[in-house]
Amino acid sequence: MKQTKLAIIGAGGLTGKELTRLLAHHPYFQLVHITSNQVDGKHIREVFPDQSHLPDLVFQKHDTPVPADTHIVLATPNEVSLEKAPEFLNQNRKVIDLSGTFRLRNQSKFEAAYKFKHTKFEWMDKVVFGLPELFREKIKQANFVSNPGCFATSAILPIAILGNLRNQISGPVIVDAKSGVSGAGGRTEEIQFAYTHVYENFRAYKILSHQHEPEMEEYAFVGSDQKEIHFTPHLLPVYRGILSAIYIPFAKPVESSEIQEKLQSVAEKEPFLRLYKTPEEVELKKVQNTNFLDIGFRVKGNTLAIVSALDNLQKGAAGQALQNLNLMFGYPETEGLV
Incomplete structure (x- = not known):
């Protein structure tokens, strides 16, 4: 079976590390692109020396072009996700965002909670809240999923x-x-x-x-x-x-x-x-x-x-993201998680 290509934008943090580890053993996903503005230019095994079976990848900066036919996981701060999610969606890529940027459907509540102005609120009509136990069927049809907070x-x-x-x-x-x-x-x-x-x-x-x-x-x-x-x-x-x-x-x-x-x-x-x-x-x-x-x-x-x-790094973040990815691409929901 042809593998689905994925990129993790912001893979240098703990959530990115956890998802990288999970994907390394997944039969249907291939991680082909990782970014971090903090450790760009370093090999993934240098940044995560305690992990085995990692792909042969070097961290790039966030603004490095993502390969074609590659879908996106955003493990980035809210302000970065605000710009990057619409950018990738406009390129016809599927996107999962692990930040809180697209979770709240009330703009004033969002801005009060996160302390910055949301300038892309029109995208809230296109996002699905990524809690499979509540919204499984919607996630299966989604191009844009907002992963819940831990x-x-x-x-x-x-x-x-x-x-x-x-x-x-x-x-x-x-x-x-x-x-x-x-x-x-x-x-x-x-x-x-x-x-x-x-x-x-x-x-x-x-x-x-x-x-x-x-x-x-x-x-x-x-x-x-x-x-x-x-x-x-x-x-x-x-x-x-x-x-x-x-x-x-x-x-x-x-x-x-x-x-x-x-x-x-x-x-x-x-x-x-x-x-x-x-x-x-x-x-x-x-x-x-x-x-x-x-x-x-x-x-x-x-x-x-x-x-x-x-x-908090699995069901609260990376594990739930993989659960959502499995649903979005039609793979068994538990693949790579049990």
Whole structure:
């Protein structure tokens, strides 16, 4: 079978590295072009010496022409994706964007969350939000997919799969999430992400102001009554993984059996969604280096508590991007991920 050619724009970061590793073993994709303005001119094996079976490629600058018949993964900052995504789409290439640039469908909410002006908002009519469990059929037909955020994925899926039970939610949903330091993407030079600051430390950041909060609100309640989400992320002294505790208030007491039936009916059909018997069984070790999202729950009166866990570099970024690529090009959804 002829392989589909791919380019990763911004392949020098942690997400780019993860996707490069996944693609190296994929039977249907061929990585033919990688860019990074930080390490241009260096061989991929020099930049990622701990990885095996990598293609024989040298990093180019972002503005280096991409070979013909090659489709695009953007692992770039928001401002770069804003310019590059329309450019590549106009060249009749399929594009997956891992930045947050094309996730929010309300321009004022986007600009408030991301702190810069969106000058290409007309492209929002052409983009599909890349959460396969919710939008699988649309992704299969898409030329342009916006990959969800890592924190957003950890909260949207557990809430969305509650289905019509979401209409009984009585107030704001609380999302209390903890992430490893690789969630910063691998390029930050801020002291709070340095090893010496993170080691033996634990803190909250962007309290009620993280850019993934409006993303959660927009997609967790698709097809139901809209609700507020109050989200606070925390930084764990670990490398990879996100664990989220989600507290959902209902107007009246809910039955554990009803929640179990609803979640199980979805999980048994989804290749990367695993439902545990108790929330205490959900932990980072079980999802690290996998594309799984694990969930467990408990009910107490009017409150449903769901614990979710995922690998922020896999289901939260590169793994989910590959899952979307498989769907976009008609390959088995789990190819290269299990």
